[in-house]
Amino acid sequence: MFTIPELNQQLDAEIQHCLNNKTKPLGSLGRLESIALQICRIQQTLKPCLSQPQMLVFAADHGVVAEGISLFPQAVTQQMVLNFIQGGAAINCFCRQHGIEFRVVNAGVNGELPEDSILIDASIAKGTQNFVTQPAMTMEQCEQALTKGAELVDDRHKRGANVIGFGEMGIGNTTSAAALMAAALGLSAAECAGRGTGLEKTAVEHKAKVIQKALKRIKGEKLSPQQMLAELGGFEIVMMCGAMLKAAELKMLVLVDGFIATSAALMASKMHPNFIDYAVFCHKSKEQGHKKMLKAMGVEALLDLDMRLGEGSGVAVAYPLLVSAVTFVNEMASFDSAGVDNA
Ligand SMILES: O=C(O)c1ccc[n+]([C@@H]2O[C@H](COP(=O)([O-])O)[C@@H](O)[C@H]2O)c1
Numbered sequence: 001m002f003t004i005p006e007l008n009q010q011l012d013a014e015i016q017h018c019l020n021n022k023t024k025p026l027g028s029l030g031r032l033e034s035i036a037l038q039i040c041r042i043q044q045t046l047k048p049c050l051s052q053p054q055m056l057v058f059a060a061d062h063g064v065v066a067e068g069i070s071l072f073p074q075a076v077t078q079q080m081v082l083n084f085i086q087g088g089a090a091i092n093c094f095c096r097q098h099g100i101e102f103r104v105v106n107a108g109v110n111g112e113l114p115e116d117s118i119l120i121d122a123s124i125a126k127g128t129q130n131f132v133t134q135p136a137m138t139m140e141q142c143e144q145a146l147t148k149g150a151e152l153v154d155d156r157h158k159r160g161a162n163v164i165g166f167g168e169m170g171i172g173n174t175t176s177a178a179a180l181m182a183a184a185l186g187l188s189a190a191e192c193a194g195r196g197t198g199l200e201k202t203a204v205e206h207k208a209k210v211i212q213k214a215l216k217r218i219k220g221e222k223l224s225p226q227q228m229l230a231e232l233g234g235f236e237i238v239m240m241c242g243a244m245l246k247a248a249e250l251k252m253l254v255l256v257d258g259f260i261a262t263s264a265a266l267m268a269s270k271m272h273p274n275f276i277d278y279a280v281f282c283h284k285s286k287e288q289g290h291k292k293m294l295k296a297m298g299v300e301a302l303l304d305l306d307m308r309l310g311e312g313s314g315v316a317v318a319y320p321l322l323v324s325a326v327t328f329v330n331e332m333a334s335f336d337s338a339g340v341d342n343a
């Protein structure tokens with residue numbers, strides 16, 4: 001469905017030479033240097049740029065809330081989408097702060113939403129089924145969500161964007177993300193379930209049991225990543241997965257938020273291993289499974305701020321670091337041009 005080529009390494013030596021010859025001790029800009037290298041590789045240039053940065057927040061509801069796995073009622077998904085439209089959520093503030101264009105995508109919210117220029121209606125259904133007893137969605141719905149996500153990114157790309165952040169909103173979606181993580185990585189439910197919006201210890205244990213039941217239901221079947229998404233996913237997670245894959249196919253820089261967005265990235269990497277080369281994991285969430293998921297993918301997050309909000313908030317606060325990475329490549333003098341002695 002997607003074609004994601006391995007990054008071309010032909011320019012690597014030249015890019016590395018350019019970074020090494022900036023007026024600084026070798027490697028002294030640390031992670032900014034690896035980010036700069038990644039962006040130059042993706043864009044195949046020594047003059048990288050970030051144009052028309054976008055943030056897509058995918059919202060959807062989850063049938064598994066019937067199992068009592070979230071602290072908050074399902075209605076909060078719809079209410080927060082209205083808050084996003086009005087510009088009052090954390091992600092709205094951070095996107096305004098950094099000049100990131102913001103859209104919220106209705107991937108499958110269980111409630112009515114108004115027409116608005118900030119809201120993109122891509123609803124597959126009004127929430128998933130409870131995946132403890134049946135597949136969360138049909139394979140057809142899963143395919144639809146992947147395709148719709150890809151179309152949305154294609155549209156952003158046509159408007160001139162080469163960098164795109166992914167966030168989400170959906171009461172119950174840490175249960176779906178943890179279930180996908182457990183299925184895809186062969187881990188136990190207890191290793192993947194966390195506090196979500198703030199559950200206490202016994203509630204987290206209950207959540208792990210709920211996930212364990214779902215894993216038992218699908219046990220023994222050798223599932224493809226797409227089948228796992230249909231069995232355990234949420235519409236926002238599947239749509240994000242399709243969107244992330246399309247962004248990589250278009251050689252855009254893919255900015256991944258916290259635990260739930262990373263579960264979409266994990267499934268994307270299972271479908272297309274080269275996907276990881278296009279992704280920046282912007283922060284490490286406080287959700288306990290997140291660091292294990294990042295480790296399993298062999299990646300490290302940029303920031304560790306004890307955040308666990310979602311909405312793409314970790315992407316937006318990390319964005320200025322990406323701007324710094326690109327700026328030093330473009331603007332910093334070299335030892336030669338500045339007449340500074342190198343070691
Ligand atoms: O992004 C994260 O790492 C993250 C960690 C914990 C909670 N969240 C947010 O909280 C909501 C899901 O929490 P829950 O407990 O209802 O599964 C959903 O809207 C997410 O955006 C997000």
Ligand SMILES: Cc1cc2nc[nH]c2cc1C
Nearest residue numbers: 072076169197309310311
């Ligand atoms: C209030 C609230 C805001 C959120 N933003 C993302 N997930 C959320 C969950 C809740 C409960």
